[in-house]
Amino acid sequence: xxxxxxxACDFASREATFAFLDRFTGKKPFIKIGMELYYAEGPQIVxxxxxxxxxxxxxxxxxxxxxxxxxxxxxxxxxDVDMTNLHAGGxxxxxxxxxxxxxxxxxxxxxxxxxxxxxxxxxxxxxKDLLIEKPMEEVVMHYAKNAALSGLDGVVCSPLEAExxxxxxxxxxxxxxxxxxxxxxxxxxxxxxxxxAQAKAIGSDYIVVGRPITAAADPVAAYERCLAEFVG
Ligand code: C5P
Numbered sequence: 001x002x003x004x005x006x007x008a009c010d011f012a013s014r015e016a017t018f019a020f021l022d023r024f025t026g027k028k029p030f031i032k033i034g035m036e037l038y039y040a041e042g043p044q045i046v047x048x049x050x051x052x053x054x055x056x057x058x059x060x061x062x063x064x065x066x067x068x069x070x071x072x073x074x075x076x077x078x079x080d081v082d083m084t085n086l087h088a089g090g091x092x093x094x095x096x097x098x099x100x101x102x103x104x105x106x107x108x109x110x111x112x113x114x115x116x117x118x119x120x121x122x123x124x125x126x127x128k129d130l131l132i133e134k135p136m137e138e139v140v141m142h143y144a145k146n147a148a149l150s151g152l153d154g155v156v157c158s159p160l161e162a163e164x165x166x167x168x169x170x171x172x173x174x175x176x177x178x179x180x181x182x183x184x185x186x187x188x189x190x191x192x193x194x195x196x197a198q199a200k201a202i203g204s205d206y207i208v209v210g211r212p213i214t215a216a217a218d219p220v221a222a223y224e225r226c227l228a229e230f231v232g
Contacts, residue, residue, distance in 0.1 A: 003200070005226045006057050008032045008178070008210030014041045014048075021052070023220055030055040030082070032208055046079045055082040057176075057208075061115055063087035066097035073101030073112075081110045083176075085156060088114040088143035095150035113176050114147035114155045116140040119192075137161075141168050148173050154205065159194040162204045171203075178208040182225070185212050196229035204230075 009031045011017045017037060021029075031054050037045060038060060049056060058081040062069050069086065076084050086098050095114065103109040117126065117140055126132045132139055144155045144165050154174025157165055162175035181193040188211055199207050207230055209223075216222035 003204075003231050004030050004055075004206055005196070005223065005230055006030045006032050006176070006206050006208045007213050007223065008034065008208050009037060010034060010210050010214065011037055012040060013037075014045055017045070017049075020214060020219065021049075021054070024223070027220070027223075028053040028055075029223060030057065030206075032057040032059050034059045035061075043075075043079055046081060050080055057081070057083040057085075057206075058110075059085055061085055061087055062098065063090045064094070066090075066094045069094050070097040070101035073098045077102045077104055077109060083111040083113060085113040085115055088116050088147050088155070092146050092150045095147060095152055099151050111153045111174065113174065114143065114152050116143035116147075116155055116157060119158060119179070137164070141165070144169050144173075156208075158192055159199040159202055159204050159207070160192055162199070162202050166203055174205040175203065176206045176208060177204040178210070180207045180209045180212065180226075182212055182222075196226045200230045200232070 007029050009017050011020060033046060033056060046056060046058060058076060062072055063086060099112060102112055123136045140161060141164060145168055147155055148169040154176060155165060156176045158179050159177040162177055165175050166173065177199055179190045179193050180196055180199055181187055183195050187193055196207055209226055213219050213222045
C-alpha cells in the first residue's frame with residue numbers, strides 16, 4: 001500500500017458531496033465517508049462513489065458484541081470499500097470477529113483499522129468516566145498492539161503518535177493520521193497538528209485531510225499541494 005492523501009468528505013448530503021467531487025475533473029481522490037453522510041444517504045452513496053472510481057475509507061467506528069460486528073463487517077465488505085474501522089476498545093475477540101466478517105470468499109478484504117482512544121477523550125475523562133488509570137500514551141500503545149495481535153492492518157492516530165506506533169507494532173502496521181494542517185493555514189478545532197510534509201517525515205502511511213481541502217478557495221489546488229508535500 002502506497003502513501004496517500006484521504007479527503008474527509010464531511011458533507012451532510014449526496015448533493016454537496018458530488019458538487020465537491022465534480023471539481024476534481026479527471027482525478028479520483030481516496031475519500032473518507034463518515035457517519036453523517038452514511039446515515040443520511042445509506043449504502044447507495046458508497047456504491048455510487050465507488051462507481052465513480054474513488055477508493056473509500058468508510059469511517060463508521062464499529063463497536064458491539066463480536067457476532068454483531070462480524071455480520072456488519074460482512075455487509076460493509078460487500079459494499080467493496082477499501083478501508084473501514086472499529087474501536088479497539090471492543091476487545092481482541094471483537095476485532096478478530098470483525099476480520100472474519102470482512103474477509104470475502106476469495107480471501108480478499110478491505111483494510112481494517114482500529115481507533116484506539118478518541119482524540120476527544122481527555123486523560124481526565126478517561127480516568128473519571130472510563131476508570132482507566134494508566135497514562136494516555138500507554139493506553140493508546142496497548143490498544144494498538146492489541147489491534148496488531150488481532151491481525152488488523154493499522155490504527156487511526158495522531159501524526160505525533162505514528163512513530164511510536166510503528167516502533168511498537170512494526171513498520172508495516174499502518175498509521176492513518178488526521179489532524180493535518182498547512183503551515184500557513186487555519187488549525188480550526190484541531191489542537192495537535194502537523195503539516196503534510198511533517199507527517200511524511202514522521203512516517204504516517206495515510207493522512208486524512210478535511211477542511212484544509214474541503215473549505216479551501218481552490219480545493220483541487222489544496223489537494224494537489226497535500227499530495228506534493230506528503231507523497232512527493
Ligand atoms: O477537517 P479536518 O481536517 O479536521 O478533518 C479531519 C477528519 O478526521 C474528520 O473527519 C474527523 O472526524 C476525523 N478524525 C479526527 N481525529 C481523530 C479521528 C478522526 O480529526 N482522532
